[in-house]
Amino acid sequence: MEQVRTLMSVPPIVVQCGDDRDGEYEQMVSAAAPLRRIPTDERSVLSVNYTSGTTGKPKGVMYSHRGAYLQALAMVGHTGLSPSGVYLWTLPMFHCNGWCFPWAVTAAAATHVCLRRVDPAEVWRLIRSQGVTHLNGAPTVLSMIAYAAEADTVTGTPVRIATGGAPPSPAILRRMTTLGFDVTHLYGLTETYGPAAICDWRPEWDGLDMAARARMKARQGVANMISCDIRVLADDGGDVIADGETIGEIALRGNNVMLGYLHDAAGTAAAAPDGWFRTGDLGVRHTDGYIELRDRSKDVIISGGENIASVEVEQVIMEHPAVLDVAVIGVPDPQWGEVPAAHVTLKPGHQVSADDIIEHVRACIARFKAPKHVIFGELPKTSTGKTQKYVLRERAWHGREKRVQ
Template identity: 60%
Template sequence: MSGLSYEPLTPTSFLERSAAVFGPRVAVVDGDLTLTYADLWERVRRLAGALAEQGVRPGDKVALLAANGHLLLEATFGVPAAGAVMVPMNVRLSAAELAYILGHAEASVLLHDDEFAGLARAAAADSGRKVRLIAAAEYETLVAAADPQLVPVADELAPLSINYTSGTTGRPKGVVYHHRGAYLQAMAMALHTRLDVTSGYLWTLPMFHCHGWCFPWAVTLAGARHVCLPKVDPGESWRLIREHRVTHLCGAPTVLTSLLAHADAPAAALSPRLLACVGGAPPSPALLGRAMRAGIDVLHLYGLTETYGPAVVNQPQPGWSGLGVEELAALAARQGVGNVVAQRVRVVGEDGRDVPADAATVGEIALRGNDVMLGYHRDPEATALAAPDGWFRTGDLGVLHPDGYVQLVDRAKDVIISGGENIASVEVENVLVGHPAVREAAVVARPDAHWGEVPVAYVALAGAADVTESELIAYVRDRLAHFKAPKAVIFGELPKTSTGKVQKNVLRGRAGR
């Protein structure tokens, strides 16, 4: 496509515009560092030039391992500005897990914070690739010395990034985003959350997770202020919220739970009012009610890595404003409807047809639209399986209400969502059975007041072997990210069907007691 009426969409263009329109305004607050929009755009262009000088060519993969700060924010714009493909990585993963991602993504460069230098070296050494490591100190030197460059985007459907998620299998899958999807999803987030030039956004959500639900670009397109927070700390969060007049934040329900439980939580609405966007796991009506009583507005969002984050939004209706807290919280706990760039959310039966909108018939939630991935990197079979008829199957079960709002009633059985992080049970099981004392293992979710869910392991020992609960937990923590390790281990024979399949539904029932 060409002509005067067409320009390829890319989220990097939001920063270029904001630098021109809001140049002197503060764009980033990161500890003692403050950057204006003009500063941010200059640094991003220099980063693009620095990457080119390091041999990065259009289409090359650049991995990122950093906490929420100016380095990761700049790279979110600077890597695509160089024509390269971003590979953001979860800083909580083990070196072995990161090594797999570096190898599978075919990364050639890894930008990282200094605090993750050891982890980065170990991951790169075990990746099977030659990876150029650039720590924060060298990053600053390279950016300062480089000439500004910008590689124009020719194809808006070209890969922008590869985001890895464990999904429902032990091996992480690389979810490929395109420029068009990120551009449109950012606009949707800005519209639904009413971001504008007076807004302040606190980074309680990791930027490495679905690119922070596309809020790096959404905040920037609005000309709002990024307030960086490397690690969620409730006391520090409330200090920054008050000092910088923060109006928006995002996170899993556990983030909101921690904020509300802190001594510095407000007893009444702050000025300006705070909007908490909650997703990653279904928030309970009780949590939503507590937030409302504290004067915090809550917007419930739903999505997956495969959908650029929130593809579904609990769109408030005008008639809801007069409802009581309990009734409003019950409505807000539903996942909602497709956002403004998504298609209608469907709930389908096993035959692929829509289930009745009766709030009772259960089916699988299916999504489609500009904010659905291109596919899984180097995995055409998994891509075809995920969207057998052009509609992405989320693996989550839900019902459709008569008003068109979808509500989750269960999720893919073997995925545990703890604090907004996906844990593939089979991955943990595979580690457990690697212990010489373990014959069989099954991992399921147990409800948790703080994390929403935590993993619990049921283990059958091999013969007369002997091992303690604490030894097995430590064994897993040595091999996987710590949050994936079971919080409890129960020893005994595993319940099975007549065909020898472990009855995880029985174990989930036991864990929920």
């Protein structure tokens, strides 16, 4: 770190944290004069955020002052932050600049409550002792909270929790609801300052049963207030029919789309050839205008010419009462080219066989979509809680060439 600081014309102040030094930061803030710097160009680069590399080589995503400012205000509006809010940091601040919530919480004059790491026991202690009103995190974080030994129903006003990074299963959404959390599903990428879409709740859904409400919450939703309408593109470049069935690629545009990739003009042009950023995510548009992801383009399993969406299989497996987490990938098969394989993490104290998982899937969806292999154990994760499917794929395909069908 010191080597990097010596190369900078204006090196940042470094504050070392630790159990015996936690007061240092507060002392420095108290002694400092107010700082106000206004950019001369609102579209100049504010920060560079690197993608996590879950689907390839990390890329430097350039954020502008304007984009971050507007995204922060959008998050204030969509999540109901206010001066009485208490925001618990279960989401890493380094990931998409914490979805712009460092600025959003501050803009709303709400209270930041920080964690060194996601510790479910500490999360529950702080929810109770600090009166936490808001927190965010990937579905993995929701599972850690929901199935912690300390988990208990939140009394009073529900804690508002936003989740994104992967489609949450209806099972975890139901569990969080019963514990007293109000879950909102967000969708976005590093390239979109975090959440570009939000599954805004509609009053007419209040009368649905819990299972149906969870299915609605699991959708990715509609564009946030500073984004253009989300498009779902067909192969010919037009928009797919809004029938909830026809699949296309999600494309985004608006104030919260990156300036581009650092030192990569070709990559920037390829990502947004016509001004619409291609996400690489496949989804459908429902008749009410809400989008729903079906899979990432590279996660679709093509088995004997049939397309199998890994997300669909994962959500069915998550319905099994013994399952805590799951990732479904395609693995080599001499007859079909590739077949689904499920990597499953069980809840503590639960036991289940591979055949039980397979039969559970067969009972819920088309039998050919059921995994042919089930592997039990911990899933590889990024520092933000996303499952690294590429690691699982590399293990499965090592030394073998994936056949294109």
